[in-house]
Amino acid sequence: MADLSAFPITKRWPAKNPDIIQLYSLQTPNGVKVSVALEELGLAYEPHYISFAANEQKSPEFESLNPNGRIPAIIDPNGPDGKPIGLFESGAILLYLAEKIGRLIPADAAGRYECIQWVFFQMAGIGPMLGQFGHFYKSAADKVANNSYPVERYRDESKRLLGVLEGRLKGRQWIMGDQYTIADITTFTWVRGADIFYGGREILEYAKFPAVSDWLERCITRPASARGLNIPVKPE
The missing domain is CATH 1.20.1050.10 (Glutathione S-transferase Yfyf (Class Pi); Chain A, domain 2)
Known part of the structure; x- marks a missing residue:
């Protein structure tokens, strides 16, 4: 089982299955980019709802993953070299996921x-x-x-x-x-x-x-x- 204890965000939003991608997001135009890509790629992931109403995106736990305090963000327990990686910024996440799987981006x-x-x-x-x-x-x-x-x-x-x-x-x-x-x-x-x-x-x-x-x-x-x-x- 993957150890995500190095990511403080998991204290507030615990991973039920730490072996799959953890998604921290909301159904906004930026937020759904990543859930759409994950669904299209058929990747296993665990979504966590980040409440704007409660200003959770500005909490210390969330900002430990994204210091800019914006959704979406992810943790991939199986990142480069098999080590967990945390990422924020929707464009960067999309590029990472596409290149990780080799789909949703041209090969040439x-x-x-x-x-x-x-x-x-x-x-x-x-x-x-x-x-x-x-x-x-x-x-x-x-x-x-x-x-x-x-x-x-x-x-x-x-x-x-x-x-x-x-x-x-x-x-x-x-x-x-x-x-x-x-x-x-x-x-x-x-x-x-x-x-x-x-x-x-x-x-x-x-x-x-x-x-x-x-x-x-x-x-x-x-x-x-x-x-x-x-x-x-x-x-x-």
């Missing part, structure tokens, strides 16, 4: 880097811009009721980025063509999230991006990805 070097660049496109653009749009459009709407600039700025930049994605997806089933990869996973969770969490489908004019809309539907109807979107479940 050129394809691998092309895939990684689209992962970074999401991390640097799609996620932050859609997140800021959602914050001002919904979460902080009362604070900017007399100032339309924040919503307009992030709406317009989000639409521009969706246009970039539209251009990439025209004539392609997935971002990398015929292969579903971590580039799709990291991106569709945010395009979906801007709709279901922020109600942004109309104001962001998803209808003007038919390739994106069709791709999003393909992503969310994949059985494994659909399962991952509902993990972790809030404990009763």
Whole structure:
């Protein structure tokens, strides 16, 4: 049985099975990236629900794994050289899992880097811009009721980025063509999230991006990805 005692987070969220990947997350656009990837890869894992309402992501135990206090994070008891490894940042986790199993990323070097660049496109653009749009459009709407600039700025930049994605997806089933990869996973969770969490489908004019809309539907109807979107479940 793996010894995870070096990770203080396991004191607050004990591992029932320390021999499998431990996932610390929530059903947010960033959080579900990892559960979707784990489901797609068929890896055994144990999800732990991190409550934003209780500010658990800022607890000393959680920050011992991710000092930035953000979900998701994982512990893999079977890391490099057979030693446990803890990781945070969703993009880094996706890359680690894909390379660990040899799936969800092209095998050739050129394809691998092309895939990684689209992962970074999401991390640097799609996620932050859609997140800021959602914050001002919904979460902080009362604070900017007399100032339309924040919503307009992030709406317009989000639409521009969706246009970039539209251009990439025209004539392609997935971002990398015929292969579903971590580039799709990291991106569709945010395009979906801007709709279901922020109600942004109309104001962001998803209808003007038919390739994106069709791709999003393909992503969310994949059985494994659909399962991952509902993990972790809030404990009763």
